[in-house]
Amino acid sequence: MISDATKARFAREVAKYPAEQKQSAVMACLSIVQQEQGYVSEASEAVIAEYLGMPQIAVHEVTTFYNMYNQQPVGKYKLAVCTNLPCLLRDGGKALEHLEHKLGISMGETTKDGLFTLQQCECLGACADAPVMLVNDRNMCSFMGDDKLDQLVDNLRAVEGK
Ligand code: FES
Numbered sequence: 277m278i279s280d281a282t283k284a285r286f287a288r289e290v291a292k293y294p295a296e297q298k299q300s301a302v303m304a305c306l307s308i309v310q311q312e313q314g315y316v317s318e319a320s321e322a323v324i325a326e327y328l329g330m331p332q333i334a335v336h337e338v339t340t341f342y343n344m345y346n347q348q349p350v351g352k353y354k355l356a357v358c359t360n361l362p363c364l365l366r367d368g369g370k371a372l373e374h375l376e377h378k379l380g381i382s383m384g385e386t387t388k389d390g391l392f393t394l395q396q397c398e399c400l401g402a403c404a405d406a407p408v409m410l411v412n413d414r415n416m417c418s419f420m421g422d423d424k425l426d427q428l429v430d431n432l433r434a435v436e437g438k
Contacts (some may be wrong), residue, residue: 278323282312286327299330302338306345315346343397344413350393351386353432357409357420359396366406371420372396378429391436392429 289304302324309320316339325332339345343356357372372394376382379392386393402408405418417428 278309278320278327282308283327286324290328299328299334302328302330302335303342306335306339310345315349343395349386351391352436353391354393354395354412355409356395356397356411356413357407358398358400358402360399360403362399362403363406363408366403367421368407371407371409371422371425374422374425375429378426389438391433391438 285308286301286305289301289308290298293300305324305328306316306321309316309324313320318336321335321339322332325335328335339347346354355375357368357375359368359372372383375394379387379394381387381392381394383394383396397410400408400410400416402416402418407420409417409420411417411428417424420428
């Protein structure tokens with residue numbers, strides 16, 4: 277299930293660390309698997325664990341600690357709204373609810389067309405910009421009131437011709 281090309285990418289990451297610390301490449305290996313498969317399955321965790329010589333549970337702990345690793349397939353656009361307390365006090369929960377309503381799904385679900393997955397996330401380090409969210413683990417969106425949320429979803433739908 278992990279191709280030779282993927283293992284070659286693993287090897288490039290492992291080479292960045294002293295031989296006795298190859299486990300330090302675990303996050304990079306998880307990212308590579310996710311780039312290639314869209315998510316990190318238990319089977320992939322097992323392969324990485326064996327490759328890096330570490331217990332599978334230790335790999336799983338990393339996968340589950342960081343929001344950016346998907347444990348199951350997600351939509352093309354992963355929308356993660358911060359619902360930690362400072363954001364909750366400044367409409368973070370309202371933003372999540374608005375998106376649930378707009379997308380017709382509940383937090384943690386994916387739209388039927390496979391376009392959007394809605395999640396909540398931990399503090400993104402931009403509490404003063406609340407409500408804040410991340411799109412596909414990379415694009416930070418600040419001050420996401422209802423209008424900006426609608427605009428974001430509508431624009432992404434338009435890009436996809438939906
Ligand atoms: S609590 Fe939301 S960015 Fe810090």
